[in-house]
Every structure is written in structure tokens, then in C-alpha cells.
Amino acid sequence: MKTKTKQSIVMIVTITLSYIASSVIKAVLNFDYMPFRDGIGIKLLLDFGLYVIIFTVIYYLASKLLIKSSH
Numbered sequence: 061m062k063t064k065t066k067q068s069i070v071m072i073v074t075i076t077l078s079y080i081a082s083s084v085i086k087a088v089l090n091f092d093y094m095p096f097r098d099g100i101g102i103k104l105l106l107d108f109g110l111y112v113i114i115f116t117v118i119y120y121l122a123s124k125l126l127i128k129s130s131h
Contacts (some may be wrong), residue, residue, distance in 0.1 A: 065111040066126050069126065070119065070122045070126055071119075073118075073122050074115060074118045074119040075115070076119050076121050077118050078111060081114045081118070083112060085114075086110070090122050091106070091107070093106070093107045100102045
């Protein structure tokens with residue numbers, strides 16, 4: 061498989077799984093943030109930070125898994 065194709069697959073999988081995982085975590089924690097209602101503040105940082113952390117972990121795992129499976 062070509063490198064660009066692998067990168068595309070990793071990004072699509074990462075974005076999708078990150079959205080699902082962050083939504084599940086926010087639902088379990090009963091975290092509700094609406095930018096127009098709540099404005100910019102600590103809730104925005106918590107919401108964005110959670111997504112970034114999950115995205116980073118999933119991206120690292122997905123890229124390692126795809127690279128490992130191609131050898």
C-alpha cells in the first residue's frame with residue numbers, strides 16, 4: 061500500500077475514533093459544552109483538550125499498527 065494511502069487511512073480512522081471516544085467520555089461525565097451558549101472559557105479548553113489527547117493517542121497507535129502490519 062502506498063504511503064499517502066496509509067496516511068489517509070490513519071487520519072480518517074483517527075478522526076472518526078477520536079470523535080466517538082470523546083463523545084462517549086463526555087456523555088459518561090455528563091459534560092455539556094455549547095460554544096454559542098457557554099462562550100469561550102475553561103469549558104472550551106477542557107472540550108478541546110480532551111479531543112486533542114484522544115486524537116494524539118489514537119493517531120500514535122493507528123500509525124504504529126499500520127506501519128507494523130505493512131512489514
